[in-house]
Amino acid sequence: KHLIQVINPNTNIAMTHTIAEAARSVAAPSSEIVAVCPTQGVESIEGHFDEAIAAIGVLEQIKRGKEQGVSGHVIACFGDPGLLAARELADGPVIGIAEAAMHVATMVATRFSIVTTLPRTVIIARHLLQQYGFEHHCAALHAIDLPVLALEDGTGLAQMKVRERCIQAMKEDNSGAIVLGCGGMANLARELTAELGIPVIDGVTAAVKMVESLIALGLGTSKHGDLAYPNKKPLSGCFDMLS
Numbered sequence: 276k277h278l279i280q281v282i283n284p285n286t287n288i289a290m291t292h293t294i295a296e297a298a299r300s301v302a303a304p305s306s307e308i309v310a311v312c313p314t315q316g317v318e319s320i321e322g323h324f325d326e327a328i329a330a331i332g333v334l335e336q337i338k339r340g341k342e343q344g345v346s347g348h349v350i351a352c353f354g355d356p357g358l359l360a361a362r363e364l365a366d367g368p369v370i371g372i373a374e375a376a377m378h379v380a381t382m383v384a385t386r387f388s389i390v391t392t393l394p395r396t397v398i399i400a401r402h403l404l405q406q407y408g409f410e411h412h413c414a415a416l417h418a419i420d421l422p423v424l425a426l427e428d429g430t431g432l433a434q435m436k437v438r439e440r441c442i443q444a445m446k447e448d449n450s451g452a453i454v455l456g457c458g459g460m461a462n463l464a465r466e467l468t469a470e471l472g473i474p475v476i477d478g479v480t481a482a483v484k485m486v487e488s489l490i491a492l493g494l495g496t497s498k499h500g501d502l503a504y505p506n507k508k509p510l511s512g513c514f515d516m517l518s
């Protein structure tokens with residue numbers, strides 16, 4: 276069996292379970308999902324400050340995953356926090372859910388829309404579109420204007436808003452696919468795809484299958500060049516855990 280580590284970069288246990296369930300729903304029989312979240316950090320990631328904090332927790336989990344002998348890693352937050360830093364540490368593949376969902380969307384449609392949580396996180400998705408080269412593939416970005424943890428409050432309001440925004444995107448954007456812009460939306464994609472008749476793509480499940488593919492291809496993170504292991508140097512204070 277290959278262990279695939281799925282990291283929820285926020286510390287919310289309920290969302291970690293939502294993410295873990297989605298990952299396990301698509302994992303191959305040859306894969307075992309190890310779902311984790313940081314021991315310390317921020318309960319939800321809703322901006323640049325939260326991302327900076329979460330990235331340290333991601334690196335700590337990547338290190339622990341390596342020690343456990345995992346074959347690959349998923350960063351299950353739509354900002355892909357710490358992605359390149361994680362790739363320096365990792366031997367196996369490291370895939371972010373925004374990266375995965377965007378790539379998959381370009382394989383099934385010529386243009387896609389993104390439905391995410393708070394308006395302030397839209398700029399993060401825009402930066403990733405630029406970084407991954409998908410700016411011209413994304414027709415529009417929508418926000419449900421609810422906090423990330425509204426997805427775990429049990430009222431169903433956030434899920435209702437996601438559905439509404441997906442229907443609006445389908446009508447207005449002239450996109451062929453919709454990307455769900457939060458790890459906590461991972462359990463909504465299949466039902467929305469069936470109901471709306473448009474590919475609604477979740478990055479958690481997409482990333483798990485991409486990691487499996489890279490493992491099957493015998494491909495890990497390149498250690499040749501700028502994703503080589505970090506230069507050895509002493510790390511002081513709380514960062515000692517990353518030594």
Ligand SMILES: NC(=O)NC1=NC(=O)NC1=O
Nearest residue numbers: 319320352353392457458
């Ligand atoms: N755009 C987002 O909602 N990003 C996220 N914040 C989290 O805490 N998890 C996400 O996926």
